[in-house]
Amino acid sequence: MKVLVIGNGGREHALAWKLLQSKKINKLVCVPGNGGTATMPGCENLPLAVDDFAGISEYAVNNDISLVIVGPEVPLAQGITDYLQNQGLMVFGPNKEGAQIEASKAWAKALMTEAGVPTAKSAVFTEAAPAKAYIQSEGAPIVIKADGLAAGKGVTVAETIAQAEAAIEAIFQGQFGSAGSSVVIEECLVGQEVSILALTDGLTIRPLLPAQDHKRVGESDTGENTGGMGAYAPAPIATPQLMARVQTEVLERTIHALQARGIDYRGILYAGLMISPDGDFRVLEFNCRFGDPETQVILPMLETPLEDLILACIEQRLEDMPPIAWKQGAAATVVAASGGYPGEYAKGKVITGLAAAETAGATVFHAGTKLNAAQEVVTDGGRVLNVTGLGENFQEALAQAYAGIENIQFAQMYYRRDIGYRVLG
Numbered sequence: 055m056k057v058l059v060i061g062n063g064g065r066e067h068a069l070a071w072k073l074l075q076s077k078k079i080n081k082l083v084c085v086p087g088n089g090g091t092a093t094m095p096g097c098e099n100l101p102l103a104v105d106d107f108a109g110i111s112e113y114a115v116n117n118d119i120s121l122v123i124v125g126p127e128v129p130l131a132q133g134i135t136d137y138l139q140n141q142g143l144m145v146f147g148p149n150k151e152g153a154q155i156e157a158s159k160a161w162a163k164a165l166m167t168e169a170g171v172p173t174a175k176s177a178v179f180t181e182a183a184p185a186k187a188y189i190q191s192e193g194a195p196i197v198i199k200a201d202g203l204a205a206g207k208g209v210t211v212a213e214t215i216a217q218a219e220a221a222i223e224a225i226f227q228g229q230f231g232s233a234g235s236s237v238v239i240e241e242c243l244v245g246q247e248v249s250i251l252a253l254t255d256g257l258t259i260r261p262l263l264p265a266q267d268h269k270r271v272g273e274s275d276t277g278e279n280t281g282g283m284g285a286y287a288p289a290p291i292a293t294p295q296l297m298a299r300v301q302t303e304v305l306e307r308t309i310h311a312l313q314a315r316g317i318d319y320r321g322i323l324y325a326g327l328m329i330s331p332d333g334d335f336r337v338l339e340f341n342c343r344f345g346d347p348e349t350q351v352i353l354p355m356l357e358t359p360l361e362d363l364i365l366a367c368i369e370q371r372l373e374d375m376p377p378i379a380w381k382q383g384a385a386a387t388v389v390a391a392s393g394g395y396p397g398e399y400a401k402g403k404v405i406t407g408l409a410a411a412e413t414a415g416a417t418v419f420h421a422g423t424k425l426n427a428a429q430e431v432v433t434d435g436g437r438v439l440n441v442t443g444l445g446e447n448f449q450e451a452l453a454q455a456y457a458g459i460e461n462i463q464f465a466q467m468y469y470r471r472d473i474g475y476r477v478l479g
């Protein structure tokens with residue numbers, strides 16, 4: 055099989071790495087890929103934009119691509135799956151209608167309410183004045199969300215009424231363009247977040263290992279929100295009892311509600327949950343794709359061949375698959391970021407020590423990297439590398455990830471030294 059993976063993050067490098075472990079896959083093409091996918095044996099990059107549907111389709115059709123896997127939400131929300139399927143290609147990722155579950159938070163909230171999925175109390179507004187009146191009546195803290203896709207920046211957890219009103223103003227003044235034509239205002243929940251990624255063929259839905267991500271840039275989970283500074287799996291907070299409830303109250307209800315709307319959803323359904331101190335939970339959001347960096351800790355733990363699961367979803371025979379098999383133990387990943395991220399940061403810094411990190415036992419997934427003219431790996435984004443460790447337990451997995459990252463250097467490199475603190479205690 056020849057497989058094409060769309061995207062350029064650590065998630066896509068991890069997908070390519072996992073798929074290339076299969077004897078059935080002899081070639082992998084990453085669009086546009088990064089420095090890691092450019093240098094991995096068996097993998098090559100194709101320099102096309104993720105929204106160049108015609109270019110991707112032409113390449114895939116002319117090069118006998120048997121399977122296309124879509125990493126990011128933006129092309130899914132733009133309908134890449136529908137487009138490529140119309141050209142006769144096999145695609146993993148929901149169609150445009152299904153991707154609304156991530157692309158419109160108001161749509162997702164309505165679906166959750168209809169389905170009886172536990173979620174935070176909320177209201178939707180298309181104008182500032184009634185939105186502000188609602189904030190006044192509810193009080194702070196309160197959460198303000200731009201409805202559409204905003205590259206992870208559309209949510210403000212407002213501690214005060216003034217912050218909430220400022221967020222409303224900014225959204226309706228066009229801070230996020232058309233993604234902010236409506237806002238969802240939501241009750242502020244407290245607790246621990248957990249990511250439940252599930253595979254579905256539209257009828258059957260099966261969770262992958264639960265993962266936890268560290269969203270804040272600073273140690274002890276302080277400072278600004280980021281795309282994620284580290285992650286680990288399986289998250290112990292997601293007990294078997296909790297996972298059983300998530301299966302019936304979240305995953306199955308959501309798939310049934312999608313079916314009731316006539317939506318044939320095949321791909322990943324990712325539920326972001328908040329688990330309250332008393333162990334109850336609410337869904338914060340749905341994503342229509344693999345999580346980043348969760349994928350970088352889930353896939354190294356997976357024993358069942360990934361392509362078998364993906365094909366079972368596309369061909370709607372997930373029910374007939376044996377239970378998903380996992381390695382014993384744990385995985386953890388630490389993100390090496392460019393100094394300044396999630397604000398301004400420099401690019402083009404030469405990265406050294408990658409081979410030594412692998413020799414120390416870690417697996418290095420590249421995120422914001424590329425090859426420069428001299429074929430050196432250089433930084434090309436805020437989150438640069440995901441240095442991943444595996445072990446019998448979290449101590450070992452984290453020790454391996456940190457032993458790896460200590461070998462790596464680039465100018466202004468930054469990483470958190472406390473990833474996994476909750477599971478080390």
Ligand code: AMP
Pocket residue numbers: 174197199206209211240241242243244247269326338339
């Ligand atoms: P979302 O894109 O909806 O997951 O929001 C991004 C982040 O904002 C989440 O991962 C949470 O950290 C935070 N968040 C979203 N909704 C809430 C809420 N209702 N209460 C508290 N924090 C929230």
Ligand code: GLY
Pocket residue numbers: 267281282341344345346347348
């Ligand atoms: N790690 C959060 C996300 O993928 O949305």
